[in-house]
Amino acid sequence: MPTTDDNRTEDGATGAGALDARKAAILNAVVTEYIGSAQPVGSQHVVDAPGVSVSSATVRSDMAALERDGYLAQPHTSAGRIPTDKGYRFFVDHLGRPGSLDPVGRQQVRQFFDHAHGEIESMLERTSGLLADLTDCTAMVVGPSHESAAIRSVQLVGLGQRLALLVVVLADGAVQKQSVELPDEVDEIRLADAASRLAAHSLGLPITQVGPLVVPTGDPKTDTVVAIAVDALRSLGSAEAVDQLFVGGSSRMAAAFDAVDTVRSVLGILEQQLVVVTLLRDILDTGLSVAIGTEHGVEPLASCAIVVMPVSVDGVEAGTIGLLGPTRMNYPLALAAARVVGDRLGQRLSEPSR
Amino acid sequence: MPTTDDNRTEDGATGAGALDARKAAILNAVVTEYIGSAQPVGSQHVVDAPGVSVSSATVRSDMAALERDGYLAQPHTSAGRIPTDKGYRFFVDHLGRPGSLDPVGRQQVRQFFDHAHGEIESMLERTSGLLADLTDCTAMVVGPSHESAAIRSVQLVGLGQRLALLVVVLADGAVQKQSVELPDEVDEIRLADAASRLAAHSLGLPITQVGPLVVPTGDPKTDTVVAIAVDALRSLGSAEAVDQLFVGGSSRMAAAFDAVDTVRSVLGILEQQLVVVTLLRDILDTGLSVAIGTEHGVEPLASCAIVVMPVSVDGVEAGTIGLLGPTRMNYPLALAAARVVGDRLGQRLSEPSR
DNA sequence: GGTTGGCACTCCACTCTAGTGAGTGCTGAC
DNA sequence: GTCAGCACTCACTAGAGTGGAGTGCCAACC
Structure with a gap:
């Protein structure tokens, strides 16, 4: 630039992005x-x-x-x-030294995880609340993806005349269900029979890799049920298998801005699960742990910053933590909180006993 | 009051609450x-x-x-x-004539329910979005309570060395789960055995009415597993069996008020599931369908009004719809939308085929 | 007696005018 | 390169003035 007289102190001196x-x-x-x-x-x-x-x-x-x-x-x-x-x-x-939680916060985290109980979903939900409390930001927690978890159990439960529920249990403890409509009244015996065939076909596979089933067994009625159930099972895996998102402390966004319009549009974004999950994933994929202002592409969040932190269980990535605040958020605190809570959460999820 | 000269037009004239x-x-x-x-x-x-x-x-x-x-x-x-x-x-x-949805809104509702699919939870979630769109209010949808639904199936699925998952399917299609920690490694056979004893003990009962199990069968190892599982099952029924709540369009609260403080405290309330569910229930219990300002006791919502509408499936109450807006909300529209959507939702939930 | 036009009054919202103070850029001296 | 000094800028505040929307009251009217 011609305006900069002789760039005596800038970039060139001690390396890219360096500053006096x-x-x-x-x-x-x-x-x-x-x-x-x-x-x-x-x-x-x-x-x-x-x-x-x-x-x-x-x-x-x-x-x-x-x-x-x-x-x-x-x-x-x-x-x-x-x-x-x-x-x-x-x-x-x-700049911004590594940063760490203050003793009070650390105490809060310890207490939280010492008393954590219940199923994973409710724990993630409460984790988002904890993070919001710690950082005064809005917290987003994305649960582990079940894409690669193997099927542990498949079951067909009759619910009514021609209605049954397909219940699938995955190795990571997740349970998915899908109601299926049957062409005819089907008794429990046949249902169990169909379920065991379904199990033979899918047990041990991740839900996304269950293939179509062709071989008939002779009994056409059972075959129909199995076919319908396989379809239901595959639709579970393929479709909108959006990872579950938990948002905590969205009210803190109201305190962060004094322009009501900004608050409104930010909250509007937070309501769109898919957008949020994709956003967090994108940021992680670019290798960042903080996205500031317009660095992520989401225009309504231009005055916000996002801190992301992967949660890994036994070494494999199993979820994401995100903190959303104004660009003038407390980065060291947010990073420290995300790291600490992410670590503890990962540990917690990997413990066999919960 | 002495200031009122001769109350010529007020209450007394044509009955309580009447007005010229x-x-x-x-x-x-x-x-x-x-x-x-x-x-x-x-x-x-x-x-x-x-x-x-x-x-x-x-x-x-x-x-x-x-x-x-x-x-x-x-x-x-x-x-x-x-x-x-x-x-x-x-x-x-x-005042305020019965009110009805405009054609556009009615079209929206029809379209929504014609294309509604997926499991009940995701449908309720999307219903809250629909209601928010229709009324420009924040919508709250409380799912059906599973308190009285009979248990249709109980299953124990091994997940790891000493970890199993208790999966309960209720007659209304709900699935609940609870992980249980086992004292020893237990093989699938024993697990299945325990599950069938558990089933014999609880099938057909609502989950809240499952009693403790005492009679032992002789095999102490199986007995232990059954005992643990019964405890887990009963804890599912007793504890925080909070009805599921779905909140949609919370960003609309930001547009309703220009005081950021108000927005903040209202959003803060919306984050507390228990408070919201209780609030809606309380309003319904007092026989109201609209609570204005301080009529409900929740102080931070003093500048808000709430429209509630029960959702009934086959005659029995199976959920609640709530609309939250400023006291100057469009009551006729909100009431009409809540009624229409509530009715259609009830119908939808009672159809065997979804 | 209820209804009405007229009138004085109130008070918010807006504009305009300083006055203040925090902060800047520039400059000449060290 | 650093620094004190100085003139300047500009948001913010307070106070005065003004316009207008709205009220309450009253005397007159039907």
């Missing part, structure tokens, strides 16, 4: 204070920050440079500086 | 316009309303009387009138 030590300190101070106060930060507020032992005039000149380089912005002339998305990005990547 | 025909028309006009505009309504805006063929001066005098009687309020002197909770109440009870 003092400029980094100033940026750090601005971001930190802005996260706390949500007010534009002036040069005077920064002089006492560690690593910045210069006068406010010098700070001002550095801030001007930081603004030229896109790390800071001014809401208007003669106002303090606000971090840009790029500024937050630098903060997250190079 | 013209006053009723005026109240009607004020409520209707305020619902639309959210602005205080002046006397001039009312003179053209049907049933009010008098001058604005007369309207003013009537409005003053309505205010004395608590139906209207003024934000400040020299401002128009706003309905009070009592005013809304009168509107809902005596």
